[in-house]
Amino acid sequence: MTPHDGLSMPVHLLGHHLYEYSKGVRPMVMMTLSTRDADTVTRKLAERFVDYHVQTVTEAKVNVFFGNPSCVAMVRSVVRKPLNQLTPEEDFILGTLLGYDREQQCRRFLAMAQAGREGAGREGAGRDGAVS
Incomplete structure (x- = not known):
C-alpha cells in the first residue's frame, strides 16, 4: 500500500502508465497484477474508454495489456x-x-x-x- 492515498502500488502506477500512453510515449502497456488489483485497474480503464485485454497467469495473477486498440487486438491474436x-x-x-x-x-x-x-x-x- 502506498502511504499517500491508500492505493496499492500497481493501481498507483496506473496513473503514470495512462499518462505515458496518452502522450504517445508508448502505444501499449502490460501490468502483471493480483486479481484484486486487476479488477480495479480494468474498471478504471473502462471508465476512460481505454482498450484492454486480460490474460490469466495463475489463479491469483493476471497480465493486463492496455493501449491502442490495434495493439491490444494484436495481443489478443498473438498471445494465446x-x-x-x-x-x-x-x-x-x-x-x-x-x-x-x-x-x-x-x-x-x-x-x-x-x-x-x-x-x-x-x-x-x-x-x-x-x-x-
Missing part, C-alpha cells in the same frame, strides 16, 4: 499462451508493441532463434508472465 512459451516471433512482436528497445529486441530474437528455443526455458528473461 504463457509469455514464457511464446515463439521468438511472438516474443518479438510483443516486445515491440510494448515499446522495448528495438535493437535489444532484435538481439533477443536472434539469440532465441539461434538457440532453437521456441519459447521454452526463458524464465527471468524479461517477459516470463510476471512483470509489470
